[in-house]
Amino acid sequence: MKPFDFKRSTDAARAITLVAERPGAAFLGGGTNLVDHMKLGIAAPGLLVDVTRLPFDAVEELDGGSVRIGATVRNSVLSAHPLIRERYPVLSQALVAGASGQLRNLATTAGNLLQRTRCLYFTDRTTPCNKRTPGSGCSALDGHSRELGILGVSRSCIATHPSDMAVAMAALDAVVRVQGPGGTREIPIGELYRLPGATPERDTTLAHGELITAVDMPRVSGRSAYRKVRDRASYAFALVSVAAVLRIEDGTIADVCLALGGVAPKPWRAKQAEARLRGGPATEEAFLAAADAELERATPTTNNAFKVPLARNTIVATLRDLAAGADR
Amino acid sequence: MEMTIYLTVDGEPRTATVDTRVTLLDLLRERLGATAPKKGCDHGQCGSCTVLLDGRRVTTCLAFAVQHDGAEITTAAGLGTAGKPHPVQRAFLDHDGFQCGYCTPGQICSAVGMLTELDAGWPSHATPDVAARPERTADEIRERMSGNLCRCGAYMNIVAAIEEAAG
Numbered sequence A: 001m002k003p004f005d006f007k008r009s010t011d012a013a014r015a016i017t018l019v020a021e022r023p024g025a026a027f028l029g030g031g032t033n034l035v036d037h038m039k040l041g042i043a044a045p046g047l048l049v050d051v052t053r054l055p056f057d058a059v060e061e062l063d064g065g066s067v068r069i070g071a072t073v074r075n076s077v078l079s080a081h082p083l084i085r086e087r088y089p090v091l092s093q094a095l096v097a098g099a100s101g102q103l104r105n106l107a108t109t110a111g112n113l114l115q116r117t118r119c120l121y122f123t124d125r126t127t128p129c130n131k132r133t134p135g136s137g138c139s140a141l142d143g144h145s146r147e148l149g150i151l152g153v154s155r156s157c158i159a160t161h162p163s164d165m166a167v168a169m170a171a172l173d174a175v176v177r178v179q180g181p182g183g184t185r186e187i188p189i190g191e192l193y194r195l196p197g198a199t200p201e202r203d204t205t206l207a208h209g210e211l212i213t214a215v216d217m218p219r220v221s222g223r224s225a226y227r228k229v230r231d232r233a234s235y236a237f238a239l240v241s242v243a244a245v246l247r248i249e250d251g252t253i254a255d256v257c258l259a260l261g262g263v264a265p266k267p268w269r270a271k272q273a274e275a276r277l278r279g280g281p282a283t284e285e286a287f288l289a290a291a292d293a294e295l296e297r298a299t300p301t302t303n304n305a306f307k308v309p310l311a312r313n314t315i316v317a318t319l320r321d322l323a324a325g326a327d328r
Numbered sequence B: 001m002e003m004t005i006y007l008t009v010d011g012e013p014r015t016a017t018v019d020t021r022v023t024l025l026d027l028l029r030e031r032l033g034a035t036a037p038k039k040g041c042d043h044g045q046c047g048s049c050t051v052l053l054d055g056r057r058v059t060t061c062l063a064f065a066v067q068h069d070g071a072e073i074t075t076a077a078g079l080g081t082a083g084k085p086h087p088v089q090r091a092f093l094d095h096d097g098f099q100c101g102y103c104t105p106g107q108i109c110s111a112v113g114m115l116t117e118l119d120a121g122w123p124s125h126a127t128p129d130v131a132a133r134p135e136r137t138a139d140e141i142r143e144r145m146s147g148n149l150c151r152c153g154a155y156m157n158i159v160a161a162i163e164e165a166a167g
Helices: A013-020 A034-040 A076-078 A082-087 A089-097 A103-108 A110-116 A165-171 A269-276 A284-296 A309-324 B023-033 B085-096 B102-118 B138-144 B155-166
Strands: A005-008 A025-028 A047-050 A059-061 A066-070 A175-180 A185-190 A213-219 A222-230 A240-249 A252-261 B002-007 B012-019 B050-053 B056-059 B071-074
Touching: A005 A284, A013 A047, A013 A175, A013 A213, A047 B002, A059 A082, A066 A082, A076 A082, A076 A089, A076 A103, A089 A222, A089 A240, A103 B056, A103 B102, A110 A165, A110 A252, A110 A284, A165 A240, A185 B085, A222 A309, A240 A309, A240 B138, A252 A269, A252 A284, A252 A309, A252 B012, A269 A284, A284 A309, B002 B023, B012 B023, B012 B138, B023 B050, B050 B102, B056 B102, B085 B155, B102 B138, B102 B155
Parallel strands: A005 A047, A025 A047, B002 B071
Antiparallel strands: A059 A066, A066 A213, A175 A185, A175 A213, A222 A240, A240 A252, B002 B012, B050 B056, B050 B071
């Protein structure tokens, strides 16, 4: 591992300055992804600035009923927080569906959002990968792509975003609060991530030195749930996951928000499916038609074509359970 | 770059000057002689390096030691003694919760941390309603222990041991 300097700050502005003024510097949260990448030799920051002792460790209710989640709140603490369990069950469910108990005790809110793909080629320095080494090529296109993306991918990269938490946040219209050298800004979570296009090396729209300080969760009305399909019952990344919020009035879908995980370079908000569903009946036929409308644009490889029917069935099952009033 | 850090390891205050690249696991094992936590995968996937860090179970292979300056660490060796084992250690013996024993210190620290989480009412993927208080079922224990792998496959007895220790 390349030697690096280590600094810690309890002041956000100071931490931001430390990173912003040094190319190759990085913020360090729980470390469960970045430390691994440094061991694997695919990340080599010259300076780590520990941000876990910044005063962003609270979950609090704001005026108007929204909830602010601090950037350094550990995933385990967040999943267990009464405000999250009662108001946003989809988020609590997504959190406990991810990683292991030990990792959730380390991982932070901001770090979870910014974790990188688990594509095997990205983490293997001996193979070409446009995300790791721009211009080197994509090994997955003609290689092992069973776990990889079917929506929003490009000829440069078909990697998926691995987070469960972010999928739930996408369905909940979360807003990411960011502080940088030039001030603060708020980014709807859908605009935090970028699609790979010809430049897959950049996962997000954040600039160097910009620090996520919190995530705001708007009030939600309706029932919500997270459903994750994976190769084993626990401690595995999603092949497909669905986060859904559904509100039915007089037998009609008054509102629905749907996000998919495990299928795209970002938490995939299924806007086509939502548009089909709003104002219509909450029937299995309607759920199927909506899922098909979303997945019409899928561009799977021969290895991951199974994800198209898997995503369709998972969308239908999630909505059916919510419509029936079942808990999960 | 080297830094001096202070830790409490199994009740003893310790000081160490370490390169920033040293993980908490390597510091404990190679420098401080605390060899209960084991190096299995070294990538956060197997759980054999689990300790209690300020009371919470964590993997130590994905943590740089310098980030945890001031922390209080309890390894499996600090939970009990040969003459007076921790109830979870006693139950692992009584139920043959291991064969080769390599994953055992991590399993035991994880179990102790996990039971604290369960007592605090934290939900898991096995909890039918995340808003409700979870029950102490075998399903809950299995799900919550999924971050600890055992290549001998002693899982049945591990679950039985934890169920007994939980009372």
